[in-house]
Amino acid sequence: MMKSQLSVETLGRVWDLSDIDNDGCLDLQEFILAMHLIHRCVEGDMLPDSLPQSLVPPGKERFFSHFTFTPATADPFNTHTIPSTMALVPVPKSTWSDPMGLGDASQFSPLALTSPFAVAMHLTTEQLASSPYSRPLPAVLPPALVPPSLRPIPPDPAIFEESNKLIAEIETINRERAEVEAAYSTLNVEAQRRATETASVQRTVDALIHTARSLVNQRNEAERRLNDYAHERDTLASILHELKGHVASERQKVEEMRGQISSQQVSAKADVGGLSTDAVNEYLIASGSQFL
Known part of the structure; x- marks a missing residue:
C-alpha cells in the first residue's frame, strides 16, 4: 500500500473504508477492496465518503444494509441519538447508549459515518449473539475496533x-x-x-x-x-x-x-x-x- 505513493491520510481513509468489520486487520475480501480503492485513487478518482453498496463484499451487508445516512445531513452535535432503524433491533434501549457511545470512536464526528456505524453494528451483533444479552459491553472501545485513522499516532522516534x-x-x-x-x-x-x-x-x-x-x-x-x-x-x-x-x-x-x-x-x-x-x-x- 505504501508503494502507491499516496498520502498517509488517503491510505488511512482507504483502510477505514476497507476494514468493514473494524477488527483492525484486512481479510482477503477487504484487502481486494483496499487494492481496488487504491487503484481508483492512483487513476485520479476521489474516495467516496462512504463505501458504496456495490463494493460491499458478500457476507458483510449486515453492517451496511440498515444505514443509508450521509455525512452532509448528520448532526455533529447529536452523536448519541439512536436512529429509528437501529431501534428496531430487539435490544433494550438502555443498552443502546453503550454501543452508540463506543461506536463513536472519535467523540467528535457524527455517528452517521460508515466506520462508527459498523463498530456499533458489530457490538450490537455481539449483544444479539449473547442473548439474553448476558455478554457485558467493554467500558472503552477495544483498540482492534478503533479505525486506523482514529488510532493515536505513535510519536516519531x-x-x-x-x-x-x-x-x-x-x-x-x-x-x-x-x-x-x-x-x-x-x-x-x-x-x-x-x-x-x-x-x-x-x-x-x-x-x-x-x-x-x-x-x-x-x-x-x-x-x-x-x-x-x-x-x-x-x-x-x-x-x-x-x-x-x-x-x-x-x-x-x-x-x-x-x-x-x-x-x-x-x-x-x-x-x-x-x-x-x-x-x-x-x-x-x-x-x-x-x-x-
Whole structure:
C-alpha cells in the first residue's frame, strides 16, 4: 500500500473504508477492496465518503444494509441519538447508549459515518449473539475496533531523539551551571581572603610609612643638630685659632722681653761691677716679677 505513493491520510481513509468489520486487520475480501480503492485513487478518482453498496463484499451487508445516512445531513452535535432503524433491533434501549457511545470512536464526528456505524453494528451483533444479552459491553472501545485513522499516532522516534538531545543539553547546562556556581563560590571565598590579606598588608604599609616619616623627621632633626654642631665647631675652631695666634704672639713678646732682660742683666753686671751676687740676684728677681 505504501508503494502507491499516496498520502498517509488517503491510505488511512482507504483502510477505514476497507476494514468493514473494524477488527483492525484486512481479510482477503477487504484487502481486494483496499487494492481496488487504491487503484481508483492512483487513476485520479476521489474516495467516496462512504463505501458504496456495490463494493460491499458478500457476507458483510449486515453492517451496511440498515444505514443509508450521509455525512452532509448528520448532526455533529447529536452523536448519541439512536436512529429509528437501529431501534428496531430487539435490544433494550438502555443498552443502546453503550454501543452508540463506543461506536463513536472519535467523540467528535457524527455517528452517521460508515466506520462508527459498523463498530456499533458489530457490538450490537455481539449483544444479539449473547442473548439474553448476558455478554457485558467493554467500558472503552477495544483498540482492534478503533479505525486506523482514529488510532493515536505513535510519536516519531526523531521527536524522542530530539527530546533526549534537549534533555542531555539541559543536564549539561545544569551541570555546567553547578560547576560555574561552585567556581564562583570558590572565587568569592578567595576574593574575600585576598581582601583580608590586602587590608592587613595595607595596615602594615601604613605603619611602615608612618615609621619612615618618623625616621625622616628624626634624620632631619639629627642633620639640623649636626649642622649646629658643625657651626659651633667652626666657631670654636676659629676662636681656638685666634687664641693660638694670640698665645703665639704673647709668647713671642715674652721671648723678646726675656731677651731684653738678658741684655739688661748683662749691662747691669757691667754697670754695677762690684755688686755682690746676692744683690744682683735680688735685682734680677725683682725685675722678672715686674715683667710677669
